[in-house]
Amino acid sequence: MGRLPHACPVGELPDPGRGPAALWQALRLRIRRRTLLARALRRRRQLTALCDRTAAIRPGDILCFLCLRNEAQRLPFLLDHHRGLGVRHFLVVDNASSDGSDSLLRDQTDVSLWQTGASYKAARFGMDWLTWLMLRHGHGHWCLTLDADEILVYPHWQTRPLPALTDWLDRQGQPSLGALTLDLYPDGPISQARHAAGDDPTRILRWFDGGNYQVQVQPRLRNLWIQGGARARAFFAEAPRRAPTLNKIPLVRWHWRYAYVNSTHALLPPRLNQVYATDGGELTSGVLLHTKFLPGIIDRSAEEKARGEHFADGAQYASYYDRLIRDPVLHSPASSRYTGWRQLEALGLMSRGGWV
Amino acid sequence: MSFGVVMLCHTALDRAAQVARHWAANGCPVVIHLDRRVPEAQRAALAAALSDLPDVRFSARVPCEWGTFSLVQATNIAATQLLASFPQVGHVLLASGACLPIRPVAELQAHLGAHPDTDFIESVTTADVGWTIGGLNKERFTLRFPFSWKKQRRLFDRYVVLQRRLGVQRRIPAGLVPHLGSQWWCLTRRSLQAILSHPDRPRLDRYFRRVWIPDESYFQTLVRQVSTRIESRSLTLCKFDFQGRPHVFYDDHLHLLRQSDAFVARKIWPQADLLYRTFLTELPERRAAPNPAKIDRLFAKAVERRTRGRPGLFMQSRFPTRARGGNRAAATYGVFQGFAQLFPDFHPWLARATGARVHGHLFAPDRVEFAENERVFTGGLSNSAALRDYNPGSFLTNLVWNTRGETQCFQFGPADVQDVTRFIAGDSNARVFIISGAFAVPLWRSARPAAAVRAEAARLQKIEADLIARLDHPEAKANVRIWSLAEFVENPAEPLMQLLDDLNPRGSHRDVDLPPMIPLLGFGAFLQDLRNQGMHPVLMGDFPIDFGSKSAPSPLLRLK
Numbered sequence: 001m002g003r004l005p006h007a008c009p010v011g012e013l014p015d016p017g018r019g020p021a022a023l024w025q026a027l028r029l030r031i032r033r034r035t036l037l038a039r040a041l042r043r044r045r046q047l048t049a050l051c052d053r054t055a056a057i058r059p060g061d062i063l064c065f066l067c068l069r070n071e072a073q074r075l076p077f078l079l080d081h082h083r084g085l086g087v088r089h090f091l092v093v094d095n096a097s098s099d100g101s102d103s104l105l106r107d108q109t110d111v112s113l114w115q116t117g118a119s120y121k122a123a124r125f126g127m128d129w130l131t132w133l134m135l136r137h138g139h140g141h142w143c144l145t146l147d148a149d150e151i152l153v154y155p156h157w158q159t160r161p162l163p164a165l166t167d168w169l170d171r172q173g174q175p176s177l178g179a180l181t182l183d184l185y186p187d188g189p190i191s192q193a194r195h196a197a198g199d200d201p202t203r204i205l206r207w208f209d210g211g212n213y214q215v216q217v218q219p220r221l222r223n224l225w226i227q228g229g230a231r232a233r234a235f236f237a238e239a240p241r242r243a244p245t246l247n248k249i250p251l252v253r254w255h256w257r258y259a260y261v262n263s264t265h266a267l268l269p270p271r272l273n274q275v276y277a278t279d280g281g282e283l284t285s286g287v288l289l290h291t292k293f294l295p296g297i298i299d300r301s302a303e304e305k306a307r308g309e310h311f312a313d314g315a316q317y318a319s320y321y322d323r324l325i326r327d328p329v330l331h332s333p334a335s336s337r338y339t340g341w342r343q344l345e346a347l348g349l350m351s352r353g354g355w356v
Numbered sequence: 357m358s359f360g361v362v363m364l365c366h367t368a369l370d371r372a373a374q375v376a377r378h379w380a381a382n383g384c385p386v387v388i389h390l391d392r393r394v395p396e397a398q399r400a401a402l403a404a405a406l407s408d409l410p411d412v413r414f415s416a417r418v419p420c421e422w423g424t425f426s427l428v429q430a431t432n433i434a435a436t437q438l439l440a441s442f443p444q445v446g447h448v449l450l451a452s453g454a455c456l457p458i459r460p461v462a463e464l465q466a467h468l469g470a471h472p473d474t475d476f477i478e479s480v481t482t483a484d485v486g487w488t489i490g491g492l493n494k495e496r497f498t499l500r501f502p503f504s505w506k507k508q509r510r511l512f513d514r515y516v517v518l519q520r521r522l523g524v525q526r527r528i529p530a531g532l533v534p535h536l537g538s539q540w541w542c543l544t545r546r547s548l549q550a551i552l553s554h555p556d557r558p559r560l561d562r563y564f565r566r567v568w569i570p571d572e573s574y575f576q577t578l579v580r581q582v583s584t585r586i587e588s589r590s591l592t593l594c595k596f597d598f599q600g601r602p603h604v605f606y607d608d609h610l611h612l613l614r615q616s617d618a619f620v621a622r623k624i625w626p627q628a629d630l631l632y633r634t635f636l637t638e639l640p641e642r643r644a645a646p647n648p649a650k651i652d653r654l655f656a657k658a659v660e661r662r663t664r665g666r667p668g669l670f671m672q673s674r675f676p677t678r679a680r681g682g683n684r685a686a687a688t689y690g691v692f693q694g695f696a697q698l699f700p701d702f703h704p705w706l707a708r709a710t711g712a713r714v715h716g717h718l719f720a721p722d723r724v725e726f727a728e729n730e731r732v733f734t735g736g737l738s739n740s741a742a743l744r745d746y747n748p749g750s751f752l753t754n755l756v757w758n759t760r761g762e763t764q765c766f767q768f769g770p771a772d773v774q775d776v777t778r779f780i781a782g783d784s785n786a787r788v789f790i791i792s793g794a795f796a797v798p799l800w801r802s803a804r805p806a807a808a809v810r811a812e813a814a815r816l817q818k819i820e821a822d823l824i825a826r827l828d829h830p831e832a833k834a835n836v837r838i839w840s841l842a843e844f845v846e847n848p849a850e851p852l853m854q855l856l857d858d859l860n861p862r863g864s865h866r867d868v869d870l871p872p873m874i875p876l877l878g879f880g881a882f883l884q885d886l887r888n889q890g891m892h893p894v895l896m897g898d899f900p901i902d903f904g905s906k907s908a909p910s911p912l913l914r915l916k
Binding site: 009010012013015156159160161163164167168171172178179180209210211212213214215216217224226227228229230232233236237238239240241247275276277278279280281282283284285332333334335336348349350351352353354355356 | 597598599601603604606607608625627654655657658659661662663664665666667669670671672673674675676677678680681682683730731732733734735736737738740742743746747748749750751753754757758779
């Protein structure tokens with residue numbers, strides 16, 4: 001077997017390999033997965049439990065895992081939305097918030113909170129901490145892993161809560177759900193929008209790019225690699241390879257042996273990454289509405305640029321932060337206005353698959 | 357005469373209790389068979405919840421596993437008890453704990469009252485069923501199935517293959533004609549009694565014990581021996597996905613279920629409060645006009661979405677391999693090479709004649725030349741060349757997907773970025789039109805000496821020849837028409853009409869002006885010059901040196 005290509009564009013996905021080379025590859029991935037789990041075990045010492053209500057978790061509950069820093073603005077809506085969808089318990093790692101996020105979380109009866117002041121970047125952007133919590137509490141549950149600026153929607157979400165979705169996925173033998181991160185933005189400069197904590201962010205972030213997503217598959221883990229959207233168009237038009245990865249696998253029926261490899265973009269073992277059909281059909285998938293471009297992003301970008309905790313190679317992304325700080329307008333005449341999941345499905349950004 | 361209900365329950369017992377209460381309150385006795393594997397605490401809770409209803413009874417329990425004879429056994433036990441305990445029962449309806457009556461019980465009573473001798477059971481000969489999954493129809497009756505389909509799938513499949521290869525077959529008992537059908541039926545007391553007290557029943561049961569999914573064949577087969585009148589349709593609405601698993605109905609299906617002509621629906625999601633609340637309390641006049649075809653269509657579309665998807669869409673849950681449509685855009689699109697070089701007004705002409713969106717060179721090296729020079733095109737496609745070249749296949753499929761309903765046309769040429777040609781050549785939706793050698797016309801018109809443009813001409817010719825070779829490859833699927841420049845200028849009207857036909861086969865464009873072509877007087881000499889410089893211009897065809905001097909075809913010719 002020759003070396004696998006880094007990524008395969010549309011129509012060029014090779015069949016999974018067989019024979020000794022594939023076995024060797026599988027062995028390497030197994031070692032990698034164990035290494036990730038070992039890291040998570042080591043880094044659990046960085047976490048201090050502020051309030052541990054995990055004893056309230058019942059078998060079959062849907063759990064939500066979050067790692068955040070200074071998100072008091074977004075948290076109330078985030079918790080409400082996903083609570084409404086049927087998340088029964090939130091397990092949150094607070095990375096040294098200073099805006100009251102921690103006390104806000106502590107007051108919720110369905111939140112267990114851990115705190116750490118250690119480096120986000122050194123903990124694989126928080127994934128080591130979450131991997132430990134998932135290993136400890138997630139086994140056997142459907143686990144939703146989110147960033148604080150992500151809101152999960154999926155076909156029929158208003159009428160069918162998450163347990164209906166996970167029941168459907170269970171019956172389909174689909175252990176994980178794919179979702180596209182969809183950048184939402186306001187119609188003018190970012191700083192112009194007004195948003196109070198608890199407001200539905202989609203009321204001011206009403207626009208998105210409807211059809212400029214580049215899809216590839218990375219054959220080693222057979223995970224998708226989708227880039228594009230408003231950020232690629234506005235900030236990475238000259239360096240598209242560096243544009244943010246938009247595909248995620250936020251919802252997984254967890255087993256303690258599993259591990260996210262790279263944010264929630266890909267997992268090990270690799271079969272969990274197969275959230276797409278290769279036979280021409282469509283599997284059920286969702287969208288993570290990305291509320292990054294609320295007005296606070298401008299100050300935050302200045303801060304993050306200085307902290308350098310968000311990208312493996314921070315210097316490469318300096319110009320990205322600079323453009324964000326300059327209060328850009330992401331809206332264009334070709335932008336689509338968000339009206340709901342049916343629109344996203346019609347545009348092909350998500351699919352109900354066979355779930356009617 | 358009333359009817360009685362046999363309910364097979366194993367989960368969501370609170371819902372089962374609610375429905376049993378509904379049946380009983382409307383005068384229908386119920387016998388519940390509870391899966392033996394249900395824990396005692398849950399059984400006790402169910403029994404307590406229904407203890408005030410004398411007409412709801414519990415049968416003896418057997419452990420039930422899907423696909424095995426235990427389900428038939430459970431049905432037989434409960435049905436025997438029902439017939440014995442409630443002599444007034446005329447029909448017996450078989451339901452599960454996840455079934456919900458979607459029409460008033462009185463309507464079902466009236467329906468059965470009007471057909472006192474009819475057995476409502478779907479019963480189709482094995483030769484005629486089209487819906488079984490995995491290709492096992494007749495073989496359900498002739499092979500052996502010792503392994504569990506759910507837990508030992510591999511062994512199950514291999515053993516089936518092995519038996520087929522060895523040609524071993526079980527003998528179907530004499531007089532039995534295998535029939536299949538939905539497991540949810542409504543039989544008359546007479547037929548059901550005849551099946552349950554069949555003189556040969558021990559032998560038949562022994563045989564059906566080894567049949568696969570006997571609950572879909574036991575009653576369906578035996579009823580053919582005892583019934584006087586069969587209506588082969590189930591009174592229970594039950595839809596299956598492409599793997600043969602039943603669909604679940606949710607609250608948002610309320611309107612749909614109201615349009616069903618069935619009396620009972622299966623399966624209902626236990627948390628579908630709205631459905632349970634509505635159908636267990638609703639008054640009959642709220643019903644919409646029955647439209648069962650609409651329900652069929654919706655679920656047929658769901659199967660299609662899951663198995664065939666939307667062609668030309670590439671996204672997070674659809675990424676087909678090449679063989680399964682991975683190299684296909686959503687609709688036909690036109691690729692034009694060499695036309696704009698000959699016709700200065702080609703864009704507006706093509707847009708007028710076809711009604712298509714006509715772009716410039718979408719794959720120009722410096723930027724994407726969208727129609728109207730837009731900087732951001734439909735769907736947010738950027739005119740950045742770097743973004744486009746990062747994944748040209750995605751760029752093109754996105755463009756075609758975003759503009760479904762409007763044909764896209766664009767110019768292409770050997771000076772453009774060529775990476776996308778691999779995709780275009782493999783795409784059966786591509787309509788590629790090439791005037792080979794036309795790339796030399798702008799070189800000639802630049803009025804630079806042949807010696808200066810020789811190298812450029814040779815480079816472009818090489819690129820164009822590679823493209824033509826790629827399009828000619830036996831595995832290429834694009835619809836391609838190539839004219840050499842010499843061939844084309846001899847009679848430009850014919851190819852132009854041809855391409856309009858190809859792009860819009862049903863259009864009527866018989867009365868279109870041809871675009872004015874630039875005069876080519878002197879181009880032949882230019883080619884000769886190139887030859888003299890040592891280049892070998894072949895793609896233009898046999899272009900006459902004196903072309904245009906006297907008998908050039910009039911490009912303004914109007915077709916009749």
